[in-house]
Amino acid sequence: MVKTDRTVSQGLWQGGLIVKLGFLGLGRMGSGMAARLLTVAPDLKVYNRSAAATRPLADRGATVAQSIADFGDCDLVFTMVADDSAERDLSLGSGGLAQTLPAGAIHVACSTISVDCARALDVAHRERGQSYLSMPVFGRPDAAAAGKLFLVAAGPVETFAAIAPYRERLGQRSFHLGERPEQANLVKLSGNYLIATVIESLGEAMALVEKGGIDRHAYLELLTGTLFDAPVYRNYGKLIADRQQRPAGFALPLAQKDLRLVMAAAEDLAVPLPFSGPLRDRFLQLAAQGHGDLDWSALGVGAAQAAGLPVVLGGDEREP
Numbered sequence: 001m002v003k004t005d006r007t008v009s010q011g012l013w014q015g016g017l018i019v020k021l022g023f024l025g026l027g028r029m030g031s032g033m034a035a036r037l038l039t040v041a042p043d044l045k046v047y048n049r050s051a052a053a054t055r056p057l058a059d060r061g062a063t064v065a066q067s068i069a070d071f072g073d074c075d076l077v078f079t080m081v082a083d084d085s086a087e088r089d090l091s092l093g094s095g096g097l098a099q100t101l102p103a104g105a106i107h108v109a110c111s112t113i114s115v116d117c118a119r120a121l122d123v124a125h126r127e128r129g130q131s132y133l134s135m136p137v138f139g140r141p142d143a144a145a146a147g148k149l150f151l152v153a154a155g156p157v158e159t160f161a162a163i164a165p166y167r168e169r170l171g172q173r174s175f176h177l178g179e180r181p182e183q184a185n186l187v188k189l190s191g192n193y194l195i196a197t198v199i200e201s202l203g204e205a206m207a208l209v210e211k212g213g214i215d216r217h218a219y220l221e222l223l224t225g226t227l228f229d230a231p232v233y234r235n236y237g238k239l240i241a242d243r244q245q246r247p248a249g250f251a252l253p254l255a256q257k258d259l260r261l262v263m264a265a266a267e268d269l270a271v272p273l274p275f276s277g278p279l280r281d282r283f284l285q286l287a288a289q290g291h292g293d294l295d296w297s298a299l300g301v302g303a304a305q306a307a308g309l310p311v312v313l314g315g316d317e318r319e320p
Contacts, residue, residue, distance in 0.1 A: 020045070021166075022065070022077040024090055024097075025111070026053035028249070029137070030080035032144030033110065036169045037078070038062055045074065072100050076163065080110045083257055084117040092124055103129035106159055109181075110151075112136050112192070112254075114261045115268070118182035122155070131159045134181035136188035137171065140235075140249040148172045152191075154184035189262040196255060196299065197275050199236050200282060203300025206240055207307040216241045240300035245314055248295040255296035256283040289313065 021041040023034040026048035034057055038044045046057050047065040054064045068090065071077055077097060081087050087109060091097040097107055098121075107125055109118070109132070118134045125132035133155035143149050149171040153160050160176045167174045177183055202223075210216045220237045224230075239245070259279055266273045282299055291298060291314055298313060305311045 020074040020076075022046070022071045022074040023080070024048070024065075024068070024071075024077060025080040025086070026057070027080065027082065028141040029144045030110075031056070032141055032146075033078070033080060033137075033149075033170055034062070035060070035145065036147045037166060040165060040169055045071065047071070068095055068097060068100055071097065072102065074101060074105060076106045076108070076166070077101065078108045078110055078166075082111070082254060084113050087111050087113050087117055087121070091121055098124040098128055098130070101125075101128070101130055104131075106131045106133065106163065108133045108135050108163060110135050110137055112188055112258055112261075113185055115182040115185050115189075115265050118185045122181045131156055132181055133159045133163070134184040135167075136184055138188070138191060139171075142249075144170075151175065152177060152184050152187050154178040154187075155181040186265055189258055189265060192255065192258045193262045193273070193276070193279075195232055195236070196259060196279055196296065198232050199240070199297060199299045200279060200303060202233065202237055203240050203303030204307075206237075206300065207304040207309060210304070210309060211307055236297055236300065239295065239297035240304075243301055243311065245291075245294040245298045245301060248293060250296050251292065252283065252286055252294050252296050252298060253292050255299075256287065259283060286313070 021037065022045040023030065023037060024047045026034060026046060031053060034044065034046055038057060038060055042061055043063060045063045045065050046054050047068065048054050058064050065071060079087060079090055081090060089096070091107065101107065107121070107130060109121060122132045133153055135151050135153040137149040137151055139149035147169055151167055151171040151174040153174060153176050156179065157176060177187055206216045206219060209219045220241050224234045224237060259276065263273060263276050282302055286294070286298055286302055294314055301311055301313060305313055
């Protein structure tokens with residue numbers, strides 16, 4: 001049991017102690033995050049629709065839940081699933097978390113979901129005397145496994161404070177950006193939009209200089225050693241230069257889904273996103289070519305293909 005900064009509410013909270021912890025959604029990101037939490041919550045309860053994903057954690061001592069109903073004794077649960085549909089099924093459907101968790105419990109959704117879905121989750125939990133926090137993350141699966149994610153949270157500040165020991169296991173830094181949970185989802189979607197524009201524009205620039213006879217790796221070294229010394233340029237630049245598109249740390253269909261969500265949010269707020277149109281077309285082109293299993297770094301490799309360079313999308317031809 002871990003002492004939190006303060007007691008959040010009634011129910012199973014006792015003197016500021018989190019008694020039972022759960023984690024639902026064990027994809028590549030969720031598995032790494034749950035493993036980190038297991039080090040501070042040895043009785044962590046885990047659930048995944050595909051039971052095979054629970055076995056590595058079960059081997060380390062985690063309790064495997066057979067259904068969502070098994071989380072009825074949890075004070076704090078995290079969810080990390082692919083999209084709105086999966087999050088709604090887990091949390092809002094008949095027998096979902098909102099109906100299952102006790103009054104006073106906390107649900108932290110780390111999934112990248114729409115603003116509307118986050119609002120619905122907040123309402124459902126508040127109606128049942130529970131607390132809801134949106135806390136999507138920035139980082140790839142290796143960062144999740146190492147506890148190096150960046151956590152973007154919004155919701156009641158006392159809830160954010162109460163889960164501090166768990167945030168410290170999951171990420172290298174946490175940000176609380178507002179009292180309305182959906183604000184965190186808007187920030188996450190805007191960040192993914194920025195990353196997509198970087199991948200696309202970097203791929204285009206790299207294709208331009210390569211076609212002019214300049215080594216793309218040398219060009220990347222110049223960029224990241226001068227004006228563009230940032231993780232997004234270093235990490236995705238290397239993937240593009242190496243033509244590495246597998247394994248998919250973040251698969252193209254998920255990135256395409258996030259573009260749709262950010263475009264919907266922008267329309268609701270009457271904010272033009274002129275770059276979203278070309279990005280949408282690139283995503284559709286890759287989807288039409290059957291590249292749904294590739295990492296979204298393939299956006300940049302697709303720019304090289306469009307320039308007529310000798311590129312095989314999905315070919316993973318890495319150069320030294």
